[in-house]
Amino acid sequence: MALSCVYLAADVYMVCLQHALSTEKEEVMGLLLGEIDSKKVAHISAVVMLRRSDKRKDRVEISPEQLTNAAIQADKLTHELGQPMRVLGWYHSHPHITVWPSHVDVRTQAMYQMMDECFVGIIFSVFTEDKATKVSFNCSYY
Template identity: 50%
Template sequence: MSLKEVNCGSNALFVIGAHALSTEDEEVMGLLLGKLDYDKRNGIAERANIFKVLPLSRTDKRADRVEVDSSQLAIASEEAEADGLTVVGWYHSHPHITAAPSHVDAQTQGQYQALDSGFVGLICAAFQGDRHDLPPSLKVIAFQSDDTTNQPGGIFSASSSNANSQRGSEEPPSYNDLISTTRGATTIRRLWRSREIPLNLTGDFHQSTSSSSSLKALAKLQDALLQEETQSFSFYVNDITFSATSSRIFCNAVFQQSLALLTVDSLTPLLHVAAAKLIAAKKRVQDLKSKRDSLLLLLRQQQQTVSEHKE
């Protein structure tokens, strides 16, 4: 059984979009924090509510895949528990390709669901239009995976990879698309097929979905990106082949350039967003003050009317 729908708070979705737009050359990844709603009749998760996201720093950066340190998953669980939430899913980006899950995405999602049937995946397709489009285009979908191993013809029933989907061709899955387990002398190959789940954009009703929480998540995004650059710099500068002074100078120059680009491409736009949120908050304060004054005036008028009737 799979989820019937996914609800995602607007601030959480904003952070996902900001993370996806932080790089157009490699995929990014993060975790979804929230709560699951269960069917009271059978106890099966039927709805995932996403209140907060946690961007993760990558240990391997590629255009078609992403890897993270498993220690970050434990930290995410602790952070979720502190907010009264749980880790309900994961998200990653598809730069310059469609949001359709690949075979690897379906397999990864299936492995997660083997541990928790309510676990959900989000894919944010970024930079789908022209490189110079402002603002850059984004599309987000939610999906889960169905085990089609025992279905008739199931071994060839998986949807094609992103590259194949864009060519409009149908090809059988490769070895990497299958999960193999051995039971005695029998080998069972599991085949997972992705299925899109309805995704709803909702208001931010949980305490962890406030604007301040969203800005904190964006700040953590900067920390994750900085950590990636620092780890790459440390790896190369400590390599024995880069022991020469000229090589170290070159590595330092590249590292400083990366930090400058990080500031310009990511941090500066976020500062603009923070300023816009501050303006919106001030406007809301003014609107609330005006509403308060109107209510106080109405209250005084009613009190005066009551006093006149008593006289």
């Protein structure tokens, strides 16, 4: 069964946004950690910022080693916090481009959702400005 709702902790949001704003020259990415409750609500409460393995400025790729290390980090947090934690999803930035996912983003998300239908993806569109609203930051999830 798919998720009914996603809660992103304010401090996680701020970390992701600051990471996205750290460079306008290339995309950045990270993994989202948290838990899913019995009502299929995702509670994202931690983040792991990742290094880029693909050097093309408009691509981000999560290596198997990074995913494994994030799972280990989630396990450590489970023991430290006394609550279940796991990798729930990923985020990345779109500097100077639309908030909407590219065909590569859609394919990547579909791959993760084949392993876990509740895997969340968030895009932070930064360094853009909507001429009508003057909003200079957008965020979407899929």
